[in-house]
Amino acid sequence: xxxxARRKSYGVKGAPYALPSPTTTLKRARSxxxxxxxxxxxxxxxxxxxxxxxAVWLSFHKVKVSGLGLGAGARKEVWAGLENYTAAITxxxxxxxxxxxxxxxxxxVPVMLGLALLFALMLDAEKVRLAPFARLAIFxxxxxxxxxxxxxxxxxxxxxxxxxxxxxxxxxxxxxxxxDGGPLYLALSNIAIWGGTGFxxxxxxxxxxxxxxxxxEAAKLxxxxxxxIALKIKIPMVAPSLVLTFFFSIIATLQVFSEPTTLKxxxxxxxxxxxxxxxxxxxxxxxxxxxxxxxxxVIIAFVTLLLSxxxxxxxxxxxxxxAAG
Amino acid sequence: MSSLxxxxxxxxxxxxxAAQNRPPLRSRIALVPTITLLLGAVYCLLPxxxxxxxxxxxxxxxxxxxxxxxxxxxxxxxSDLNAYRDGVYWKWMSNSAFYAGLxxxxxxxxxxxxxxxxxxxxxxxxxxxxxxxxxxxxxxxIILAVPQYLLLAKADLTDSYWSVLLPQVLSPYxxxxxxxxxxxxxxGDVVxxxxxxxxxxxxxxxxxxxPMMVPGLVTVFLFQFVAVWNNFLLPYIxxxxxxxxxxTLGLHTLLEQGANTPALxxxxxxxxxxxxxxLVALFLVIQRFWSLDLLSGAVKS
Numbered sequence: 001x002x003x004x005a006r007r008k009s010y011g012v013k014g015a016p017y018a019l020p021s022p023t024t025t026l027k028r029a030r031s032x033x034x035x036x037x038x039x040x041x042x043x044x045x046x047x048x049x050x051x052x053x054x055a056v057w058l059s060f061h062k063v064k065v066s067g068l069g070l071g072a073g074a075r076k077e078v079w080a081g082l083e084n085y086t087a088a089i090t091x092x093x094x095x096x097x098x099x100x101x102x103x104x105x106x107x108x109v110p111v112m113l114g115l116a117l118l119f120a121l122m123l124d125a126e127k128v129r130l131a132p133f134a135r136l137a138i139f140x141x142x143x144x145x146x147x148x149x150x151x152x153x154x155x156x157x158x159x160x161x162x163x164x165x166x167x168x169x170x171x172x173x174x175x176x177x178x179x180d181g182g183p184l185y186l187a188l189s190n191i192a193i194w195g196g197t198g199f200x201x202x203x204x205x206x207x208x209x210x211x212x213x214x215x216x217e218a219a220k221l222x223x224x225x226x227x228x229i230a231l232k233i234k235i236p237m238v239a240p241s242l243v244l245t246f247f248f249s250i251i252a253t254l255q256v257f258s259e260p261t262t263l264k265x266x267x268x269x270x271x272x273x274x275x276x277x278x279x280x281x282x283x284x285x286x287x288x289x290x291x292x293x294x295x296x297x298v299i300i301a302f303v304t305l306l307l308s309x310x311x312x313x314x315x316x317x318x319x320x321x322x323a324a325g
Numbered sequence: 326m327s328s329l330x331x332x333x334x335x336x337x338x339x340x341x342x343a344a345q346n347r348p349p350l351r352s353r354i355a356l357v358p359t360i361t362l363l364l365g366a367v368y369c370l371l372p373x374x375x376x377x378x379x380x381x382x383x384x385x386x387x388x389x390x391x392x393x394x395x396x397x398x399x400x401x402x403x404s405d406l407n408a409y410r411d412g413v414y415w416k417w418m419s420n421s422a423f424y425a426g427l428x429x430x431x432x433x434x435x436x437x438x439x440x441x442x443x444x445x446x447x448x449x450x451x452x453x454x455x456x457x458x459x460x461x462x463x464x465x466x467i468i469l470a471v472p473q474y475l476l477l478a479k480a481d482l483t484d485s486y487w488s489v490l491l492p493q494v495l496s497p498y499x500x501x502x503x504x505x506x507x508x509x510x511x512x513g514d515v516v517x518x519x520x521x522x523x524x525x526x527x528x529x530x531x532x533x534x535x536p537m538m539v540p541g542l543v544t545v546f547l548f549q550f551v552a553v554w555n556n557f558l559l560p561y562i563x564x565x566x567x568x569x570x571x572x573t574l575g576l577h578t579l580l581e582q583g584a585n586t587p588a589l590x591x592x593x594x595x596x597x598x599x600x601x602x603x604l605v606a607l608f609l610v611i612q613r614f615w616s617l618d619l620l621s622g623a624v625k626s
Contacts (some may be wrong), residue, residue: 014432030527036442037454039435043495048461051472058472119365122358129359130366137366140373143608144601145555147573151580151597152372155379161393161590163375219550226355255465258557262577265584277467277558284471285562296470308463 051302059084063105094271094296100185101275103239105253107189108196113245115193118202121230123201124208129222135205139198147160150262153191154179179267191259196252200245208234242314246274247308254304257281276300319325329525341417353579373401373601382600384591402595413598417575418603419585424489424571429550431494440503441534445516455504477563487581488563490570493553499545506536547611554604572600 049314062080082232088094119138123131141149159165168175178187211234219229235242264270273279274285280300284293378388382396390396443455473492477483505561509532519529557573564570567578576596583589 007494030448032370033442033446033448033451034360036446036530040439040458040495040500041454043435043459044461046494047473047495048464048469051469051476054472054476055468058475115365119362122361125355125358127353127355128362129354131362134362135365138362138369140605140608141369143551143604144373145557145573145604147557147577148597148600149372151576151593152376154580155590155594156372156375160388161379161392165394169513194369194372197365202617247459256468257467258561258573259562262580265581273590277465278581280467280471290471290475293471297465297471300465301468304465305460305463323372 005236012283020213030312053081055294055297058291059298080291084291085293085299088295088299091296094276094279094299095274097273097279101254101256104185104189104192104256107185108192108278109191109246109249112193112196112249113200115197116245117204117235117238117242119197119201120208121234124234125226136144139202141195141197142199146191146197146258147262149195150191150259152277153194154188154263154266155189180269181261184267184269188256188263192253192256193215196249200249203245204238204241205264207238224259247311250311251304254300254307373605376594376598376601380591380595382591384588387591387594388587390417396593399595399623402591404470406599408594409592410567412577413567414599417570417572418600420486420569421571421573422603423486424493424560425550425554428493428553429546431490432496432499432549432553433542433546434498435495436503436549437528437538437542438530438537440502440507441511441530441538443500443504444507445511445513445534453454455500456538458495458497461495462501470559471577473559483563484565484569486569488571489560492559493549493556496545496549496552497547502545502548503538503541506544510537510541550607551604576600 060082060084061077064076064078066074066076096261119134123135124129140250144152156162156164159177160174165175176183215233215237216229219233224232255277256275260270260274261278264274265273271283276296277300280296281291283289283296359591370432375392378393378395380402381399382390383398383401386396386398413469439458442452469492474488475484477488482488515533516529519533520526524532554571555573556571557577560571560574561577564574567575572576579596580593583593
């Protein structure tokens with residue numbers, strides 16, 4: 001570790017060229033990091049800590065209207081205890097939105113990461129042609145905002161303008177409504193998969209590139225096929241980046257907002273409470289119950305943190321077991 | 326530091342031309358990987374190709390001609406878009422450039438200061454500060470954005486440029502990347518040598534450490550630029566005056582109005598096409614500067 005060496009060098013007394021006395025350098029070096037961290041600390045306090053604290057505060061309060069609700073003092077914020085939380089937990093709209101996102105996530109995460117891993121392995125294969133072009137093309141959707149992606153695919157799902165429907169029509173095949181019922185999940189999942197595969201592919205591919213060639217050579221000499229090398233050597237070696245991409249994909253999936261919001265004008269099947277974040281938005285700004293919305297937001301944050309730490313602990317434990325076994 | 330561009334360059338680009346008269350094709354080209362990758366590329370380019378072609382169609386052609394057949398209405402579509410609400414579309418584009426450009430610049434500065442401090446100094450509370458900042462990554466944007474809106478409303482700052490710009494200056498992810506990069510790129514001995522020469526801590530940072538951190542900071546800037554440009558939730562919550570909208574929010578409102586009037590479809594499609602151009606162009610130019618191995622933790626520290 002570097003830090004240990006650095007600590008030692010700070011502690012050296014009477015260093016040979018110490019024109020400014022060593023103690024002043026030491027003091028200066030002690031206070032300097034805090035100065036460098038001032039902007040981040042202020043911004044964190046104002047735009048992270050304070051809003052989170054305020055959300056928690058709101059979630060334990062409600063408005064009490066006295067009299068006719070007119071006049072300045074008529075609406076008062078009073079302590080609500082766990083009322084907002086019990087309301088949120090028993091709120092079927094919130095539960096339904098969570099279940100919808102769960103279903104959506106069960107499609108998005110495995111398919112997106114599966115494709116990302118597949119493409120990364122193909123890029124890393126020997127004698128593959130056009131790899132730089134394909135890498136760029138598959139990564140390109142990352143540069144396109146979720147709103148624009150949803151808009152493009154939204155039009156491609158509309159029977160009037162879609163090439164898919166054109167082809168189905170010419171072939172005389174049935175034309176399913178992609179923006180309704182079960183297919184809606186696939187339609188929304190497709191947008192996320194399209195947007196996210198390239199980025200994850202690059203992360204996995206970068207760690208594939210970091211594997212030294214010698215690792216394969218022995219296997220190749222033993223006559224292992226490329227498929228065997230991919231399954232037995234490459235995939236286990238990129239497992240850490242698979243874990244990382246899995247983790248971030250789950251978090252991103254829980255927070256889906258802009259794609260369904262963009263598709264909403266095109267179909268009646270996306271309700272204003274389709275995903276948990278949309279539900280919070282609707283309650284905060286649509287129905288104007290910021291207290292209920294705050295409680296729901298706190299629950300979502302809590303679940304996200306719980307999942308994250310649970311997941312990190314599980315992977316740590318597995319790593320330790322592997323190291324021990 | 327390998328960037329995205331530093332990869333195995335395909336050997337001998339001219340080989341494909343002469344491929345026909347040399348029989349064992351399979352031994353020179355791995356067919357399965359090449360075809361898989363091409364299918365992936367087609368899938369990813371399909372919507373982009375569609376919007377390019379659809380934007381050339383007049384409203385009538387959009388519904389009557391085959392999807393991938395170019396139309397004749399491109400110039401008309403552009404002038405319609407220019408005329409829409411006195412050219413508010415271009416206002417959205419410049420707003421996005423402003424939010425993303427200035428936001429990413431400020432964010433990179435803050436990340437550079439914090440990352441440098443966290444990587445090169447040893448001080449009380451270092452890991453606590455780092456972990457608290459990092460926990461910000463895990464916060465769902467909604468738990469931040471709703472109370473941010475309510476608090477900014479108290480300061481009378483909602484529906485202003487500040488309300489979109491300021492909450493995005495601190496990027497936990499940027500701080501994390503800067504720290505990793507500074508730890509790998511700025512040797513402790515060099516900082517110590519500067520100190521021995523009597524340079525101030527600030528001078529050591531600006532003259533010695535900062536130039537060493539530039540490649541990593543370019544990555545931080547680009548990530549943050551894309552993140553701000555693509556952000557939808559925050560401006561959606563903060564803004565109501567469409568003169569201040571970024572392009573994502575502008576296109577969303579355009580679609581909302583246009584969904585029930587197919588006559589507006591061409592406007593939305595042309596708008597989407599033009600909105601894709603700057604980021605794709607930026608992406609193509611800069612993709613060689615991205616040190617993406619930062620992401621996968623491949624930088625050795």
